[in-house]
Amino acid sequence: xxEITMTVTNTKALELLGKNVSFEMDLxxxxxxxxxxxxxxxxxxxxxxxxxxxxxxxxxxxxxIFYPLxxxxxx
Numbered sequence: 198x199x200e201i202t203m204t205v206t207n208t209k210a211l212e213l214l215g216k217n218v219s220f221e222m223d224l225x226x227x228x229x230x231x232x233x234x235x236x237x238x239x240x241x242x243x244x245x246x247x248x249x250x251x252x253x254x255x256x257x258x259x260x261x262i263f264y265p266l267x268x269x270x271x272x
Contacts, residue, residue: 210255210266213244218259220269 219241246258256263 210247210249210257213257214247215244217241217243218257 219239221237221239240259242259244257244259248256248258248263250256255266257266
């Protein structure tokens with residue numbers, strides 16, 4: 198996974214809990230598979246949990262995967 202982009206601005210981690218979020222993941226796809234598999238995956242799901250870390254590196258649970266908010270670029 199290279200980059201995650203979410204269309205949200207000025208949002209605190211707890212404000213995402215229970216909300217539907219949409220974001221794109223720029224996946225690393227080998228060149229030989231790019232014709233068969235897209236390199237960008239669109240995700241539109243509800244945030245099920247928020248992990249608040251003392252360090253400030255909060256995470257959101259979407260499906261079965263935790264995504265660190267510091268790796269999500271807001272646009």
